[in-house]
Amino acid sequence: MARPKIARKSTIVDMTAMCDVAFLLLSFFILTTKPKPSEAVPIQTPKSVANKFVPDKGVLMISLNAQGNVYLSTADNSDDRDKKKAMLQDINQRNNLGLTDAEIAALVKQPFIGVPFAQLKQQAHLTNDQITAKNLPNGIPAQDTTNNQMIEWVRAAVAAYSGSHMDLILKGDNVAKYPVFKNILTAFKKNDQFKFQMVTNQANVPQGTDLYKENMNANKSSKM
Amino acid sequence: MAEMDTSGGGHKKGPGVKKGKKLSTRVDLTPMVDLGFLLITFFVFTTTISQPTAMRLALPDDKVKPEDQNKIKQSGALTILLGKDNNVFYYEGELAPDASNFKSSNFKDIRDEIIRKKQAADTNFVVVIKPNDESTYKNFIDILDEMSINVVKRYAVVDIADVEDQLIRRTEGEAPKQ
Numbered sequence: 001m002a003r004p005k006i007a008r009k010s011t012i013v014d015m016t017a018m019c020d021v022a023f024l025l026l027s028f029f030i031l032t033t034k035p036k037p038s039e040a041v042p043i044q045t046p047k048s049v050a051n052k053f054v055p056d057k058g059v060l061m062i063s064l065n066a067q068g069n070v071y072l073s074t075a076d077n078s079d080d081r082d083k084k085k086a087m088l089q090d091i092n093q094r095n096n097l098g099l100t101d102a103e104i105a106a107l108v109k110q111p112f113i114g115v116p117f118a119q120l121k122q123q124a125h126l127t128n129d130q131i132t133a134k135n136l137p138n139g140i141p142a143q144d145t146t147n148n149q150m151i152e153w154v155r156a157a158v159a160a161y162s163g164s165h166m167d168l169i170l171k172g173d174n175v176a177k178y179p180v181f182k183n184i185l186t187a188f189k190k191n192d193q194f195k196f197q198m199v200t201n202q203a204n205v206p207q208g209t210d211l212y213k214e215n216m217n218a219n220k221s222s223k224m
Numbered sequence: 225m226a227e228m229d230t231s232g233g234g235h236k237k238g239p240g241v242k243k244g245k246k247l248s249t250r251v252d253l254t255p256m257v258d259l260g261f262l263l264i265t266f267f268v269f270t271t272t273i274s275q276p277t278a279m280r281l282a283l284p285d286d287k288v289k290p291e292d293q294n295k296i297k298q299s300g301a302l303t304i305l306l307g308k309d310n311n312v313f314y315y316e317g318e319l320a321p322d323a324s325n326f327k328s329s330n331f332k333d334i335r336d337e338i339i340r341k342k343q344a345a346d347t348n349f350v351v352v353i354k355p356n357d358e359s360t361y362k363n364f365i366d367i368l369d370e371m372s373i374n375v376v377k378r379y380a381v382v383d384i385a386d387v388e389d390q391l392i393r394r395t396e397g398e399a400p401k402q
Contacts, residue, residue, distance in 0.1 A: 026260055046365040053278065194283040198281060199277075202276075210339075210375040
């Protein structure tokens with residue numbers, strides 16, 4: 001019985017093509033990954049089912065960290081920086097802080113404001129690396145109702161952004177206590193700002209709830 | 225797997241002449257591919273596509289005269305109180321003088337209560353949220369989130385009354401605030 005000869009094929013596969021694909025994908029992912037901007041104020045935001053994204057222009061952001069300190073920042077583009085400058089000039093004038101133009105320019109370049117009015121002059125002389133929540137442990141006073149400087153800041157912001165759109169954004173930490181949050185709300189209300197947004201992480205809508213059913217229906221009708 | 229061409233030269237040279245070994249230019253790429261995919265997996269997993277989202281909230285105007293404000297029907301009202309350590313308390317309608325309708329709950333069970341009350345009260349349904357000073361920002365967001373999860377159209381955030389605050393503190397086993 002003659003057995004048919006099976007040709008022995010080499011098991012070696014040419015890896016060049018696979019290698020090409022692997023590195024193409026690798027370079028794609030490396031280039032598309034944006035390094036998370038290092039946050040000077042670390043904040044753990046709560047989760048919610050809200051699905052609207054945070055805008056990135058015309059934003060006045062108020063950060064509330066775990067210790068209940070309040071920090072203020074604007075979006076980082078030329079328009080918003082102009083507004084921040086206007087805000088600072090306004091605050092400077094009304095509170096007689098005696099900030100020079102150079103100091104105001106320095107403050108505008110800094111990532112956020114985190115001191116009482118009286119210390120703005122000192123903050124202006126810090127470098128950007130020094131502007132962290134650790135170095136500025138007080139934040140803007142908003143803890144008690146008698147000295148709520150957020151009211152002034154929001155007023156200045158409303159004036160600076162008058163005529164253009166401003167989104168008030170509040171970014172609070174999970175464990176921040178409610179009273180400070182309430183004081184910030186008071187600052188909004190005192191300046192007739194009744195709409196604002198709160199930064200959250202996206203969470204899935206629990207199954208079986210009314211919102212879940214609503215979303216399902218909306219999907220169905222949009223497909224038809 | 226590495227392929228090496230060890231098949232020396234075919235032609236023979238003289239006895240004193242060393243063989244110039246012809247090495248293959250083929251390199252085994254398997255470890256390189258391994259490394260490539262390892263890095264790909266790393267980048268795929270570390271890339272965060274989740275952008276932060278924003279929850280919208282509209283505040284009421286305090287300056288509106290009392291007679292212009294919306295009155296709510298007691299029968300359809302559910303008041304949710306937030307205490308410390310993620311405690312949730314609630315009562316329906318008006319708080320009884322002896323606090324008999326004051327019940328404690330938590331963030332898991334409050335949803336059932338909201339759904340039940342929503343179905344019972346129908347169009348009159350309104351939720352009043354009262355966080356006390358011990359509650360956290362997360363509690364507040366969570367309860368607002370419950371409102372949107374259960375599609376509660378009418379809800380209000382109201383300052384807590386002293387009576388309620390003391391009830392919470394007593395229930396939590398703490399001496400009432402002086």
